Amino acid sequence: MKKILLLISICLLGGLVHAQDLKSPDGNFVMRFYLQKGGIPSYQLDYKGKQIIKPSKLGLELMGNTTKVEFGAEMDIKSGTNDPQTSLYDNFRIADTKSSSFDETWQPVWGETKDIRNHYNELAVTLNQEGTDREMIIRFRLFDDGLGFRYEFSQQKNLIYFVIKEERTQFAMTGDHTAYWIPGDYDTQEYDYTTSRLSEVRGLMKNAITPNASQTPFSPTGVQTSLMMKTDDGLYINLHEAALINYACMHLNLDDKNFVFESWLTPDANGSKGHMQAPCSTPWRTIIASDDARDIPASNMTLNLNEPCKIEDTSWIRPVKYVGVWWEMITGKSEWSYTYDLPSVQLGITDYSKVKPHGRHGATTGNVKKYIDFAAEHGFDAVLVEGWNTGWEDWFGNSKDYVFDFLTPYPDFDLEAIRDYAKSKGVKMMMHHETSGSIRNYERHLDAAYKFMNDNDYTSVKSGYVGNMIPRGEFHYSQWLNNHYQHAIEKAAEHKIMVNAHEATRPTGISRTWPNLIGNESARGTEYQAFGGSKPNHVTVLPFTRLIGGPMDYTPGIFEMDIEKINPNNKSHVNSTLANQLALYVTMYSPLQMAADFPEHYEKFMDAFRFIKDVALDWDNSKYLEAEPGEYITVARKAKGKDNWFVGNVAGEKGFTSNIGFDFLDANKQYIATIYSDAKEAHYKTNPQAYEIRKVIVNNKSRLKQLSAPGGGYAISIIPVTDKNETKGLKKL
Numbered sequence: 001m002k003k004i005l006l007l008i009s010i011c012l013l014g015g016l017v018h019a020q021d022l023k024s025p026d027g028n029f030v031m032r033f034y035l036q037k038g039g040i041p042s043y044q045l046d047y048k049g050k051q052i053i054k055p056s057k058l059g060l061e062l063m064g065n066t067t068k069v070e071f072g073a074e075m076d077i078k079s080g081t082n083d084p085q086t087s088l089y090d091n092f093r094i095a096d097t098k099s100s101s102f103d104e105t106w107q108p109v110w111g112e113t114k115d116i117r118n119h120y121n122e123l124a125v126t127l128n129q130e131g132t133d134r135e136m137i138i139r140f141r142l143f144d145d146g147l148g149f150r151y152e153f154s155q156q157k158n159l160i161y162f163v164i165k166e167e168r169t170q171f172a173m174t175g176d177h178t179a180y181w182i183p184g185d186y187d188t189q190e191y192d193y194t195t196s197r198l199s200e201v202r203g204l205m206k207n208a209i210t211p212n213a214s215q216t217p218f219s220p221t222g223v224q225t226s227l228m229m230k231t232d233d234g235l236y237i238n239l240h241e242a243a244l245i246n247y248a249c250m251h252l253n254l255d256d257k258n259f260v261f262e263s264w265l266t267p268d269a270n271g272s273k274g275h276m277q278a279p280c281s282t283p284w285r286t287i288i289a290s291d292d293a294r295d296i297p298a299s300n301m302t303l304n305l306n307e308p309c310k311i312e313d314t315s316w317i318r319p320v321k322y323v324g325v326w327w328e329m330i331t332g333k334s335e336w337s338y339t340y341d342l343p344s345v346q347l348g349i350t351d352y353s354k355v356k357p358h359g360r361h362g363a364t365t366g367n368v369k370k371y372i373d374f375a376a377e378h379g380f381d382a383v384l385v386e387g388w389n390t391g392w393e394d395w396f397g398n399s400k401d402y403v404f405d406f407l408t409p410y411p412d413f414d415l416e417a418i419r420d421y422a423k424s425k426g427v428k429m430m431m432h433h434e435t436s437g438s439i440r441n442y443e444r445h446l447d448a449a450y451k452f453m454n455d456n457d458y459t460s461v462k463s464g465y466v467g468n469m470i471p472r473g474e475f476h477y478s479q480w481l482n483n484h485y486q487h488a489i490e491k492a493a494e495h496k497i498m499v500n501a502h503e504a505t506r507p508t509g510i511s512r513t514w515p516n517l518i519g520n521e522s523a524r525g526t527e528y529q530a531f532g533g534s535k536p537n538h539v540t541v542l543p544f545t546r547l548i549g550g551p552m553d554y555t556p557g558i559f560e561m562d563i564e565k566i567n568p569n570n571k572s573h574v575n576s577t578l579a580n581q582l583a584l585y586v587t588m589y590s591p592l593q594m595a596a597d598f599p600e601h602y603e604k605f606m607d608a609f610r611f612i613k614d615v616a617l618d619w620d621n622s623k624y625l626e627a628e629p630g631e632y633i634t635v636a637r638k639a640k641g642k643d644n645w646f647v648g649n650v651a652g653e654k655g656f657t658s659n660i661g662f663d664f665l666d667a668n669k670q671y672i673a674t675i676y677s678d679a680k681e682a683h684y685k686t687n688p689q690a691y692e693i694r695k696v697i698v699n700n701k702s703r704l705k706q707l708s709a710p711g712g713g714y715a716i717s718i719i720p721v722t723d724k725n726e727t728k729g730l731k732k733l
Helices: 198-208 327-331 365-378 415-424 439-455 479-494 526-530 538-544 578-587 599-604 606-614
Strands: 006-012 015-023 029-036 040-047 050-057 060-062 092-106 116-129 135-143 146-153 161-167 170-172 178-181 194-197 222-224 227-230 236-242 250-255 260-265 275-277 284-290 320-325 382-385 428-434 458-464 498-501 517-520 592-594 619-628 632-639 645-651 656-661 671-678 691-698 703-708 713-720
Touching: 015 092, 015 116, 015 135, 029 092, 029 116, 029 135, 029 146, 040 284, 050 284, 161 260, 178 198, 178 222, 194 198, 320 327, 320 365, 320 428, 327 526, 365 382, 365 415, 365 599, 382 458, 415 428, 428 439, 439 458, 439 479, 479 498, 538 578, 538 619, 538 632, 538 645, 578 606, 578 632, 578 645, 578 671, 578 713, 599 606, 606 671, 606 691, 606 713, 619 656, 632 656, 645 656, 645 703, 671 703, 703 713
Parallel strands: 320 382, 320 592, 382 428, 428 458, 458 498, 498 517
Antiparallel strands: 006 015, 015 029, 029 040, 040 050, 050 170, 060 161, 092 116, 116 135, 135 146, 146 284, 161 275, 170 260, 178 194, 178 227, 222 250, 227 236, 236 284, 250 260, 619 632, 632 645, 645 713, 656 703, 671 691, 671 713
């Protein structure tokens, strides 16, 4: 193996520094690690000869009591008076360095590609702290698409149990980059993205923080990962984390004078930011960069930094295309609750047979059967029902511990009849578990709830964490809550249940290790289109940010954009064209996809609905054809085990003229391309339902120039020609 570790001596800040250089396999990235004066661990990163991360400090700050405490000793864990040596960011010397290379190809259970290459060069630096004899390893992995690094703590006598006050990882930018950001918040990611210079974040923060059911912003310059940026000379940089296990979610706090980001962990209820026991490690901190925007959403680095799959038999994990009784409640056509007669509910005590139903309940036996019939007729896998179980009358905003039992249906929802009816139609039912943030209540019911699903043939669950957390004072993204989310995933795997978690921490590639995590929300989804609308460019940013860590249950497929036609009291408008909604099934990758609108709306546009029925969920190959964050993205994907391709393009506020080739198709083959596009007069505000459908013959030398309207897009299904008669009357593109 060619040696990649170069030991040199340089003079920096008046001190003699030993620096180690690490190169990516293709040589485009060079990472340099060294100790600054005072023994401060630092790194910098270059790409194609240009610096993209300036010298940045590494380390952690601890609270007191980082070593063992003798019996009877006074201890103040907040102030650290029992242990003044709380620094894990200076006074280090390099004790050892090890370099290595790794190259493998692995197959995900589901994904954007059949095969994923995991190829990196690694440098592990063992540091010993003067005066404390504490050891810390910083492990760097440099891929062809970027850098991952983490802190590791071995078994040692001077660092056993310790509490993190703050992680001090820095990402020093080289200038006032353009950023695509949402406010840093301990409880929600459900914000629209703001595009601005780094220097403008502070001034725009107030307007960027919009209302949510639970939110805790922490800084006028705090932002969330995955953070996307673009330099003035056309370099794209993404900051995130991978393998968030037994640790707090990382945000980024910006020094907007020097353009330096520093990690900012989500605290526990007591203000601490992590309780650790060696041996242990932090999540990976990731920097993905390229001079081609297409490389950012195409990167598999986040997945590669996670452990291999821990589920031996994955045959029960399958992609799911579903419909459901959800958009009715979101738009206000119907409700989750059963009655207006109960100011409060006590589970096991409240008798629903003695109250009058209000008649607006969505999860009724008759209504759900309509969705089952629609799913069966059009080949959907499952039906989601929300509001089927008792307790929705007072579920939100009351800091209620014993809120749901996840077992008891309302009187108008015949669970056994629905179960049997769905089975007779070849359709699965999808369970819904809303916790209302009461984690203790969910965990006390979790085994029984999952067993109930097994007994009634529910193979997947949508869980929710709306509202402030119980235990009170905890935040959605703290170490304690992340451990809960992980517990729910692993417990679900024991029961062979797939999980789609809403309001949980944004994903960090854990789906590689636990592929039963088939979806998350963890961002501003389609529901906000019924809450006043989202920016039309929102879906052109998400592939560069939220989707870096894993798939999103975005719930696309809305065909009726005027919410007032559904609910006269709701004046919202879906800021998207119909063709844009079709394209989302390709551009917003997920093995879990919902056709979220009402059956009657699809029945009005069955020719367009054809694409939702046809589009695949799992892929052998994916090609990012065009991309610019906030403006447009065009993706082509090949269906798993088939020769069928699907293409999607979405555009932002300005619209976009796409110009693509079909060189991803097999040579010497003809295909029929069905193109679902915006009509010339289409516009997300004034004419969102104007679309066209045309069929043409294409091959791998064909090219397409296609206009996408403002807030619009297009979708294409590409099917190989098997009979020459299929092409009669069709023109070549």
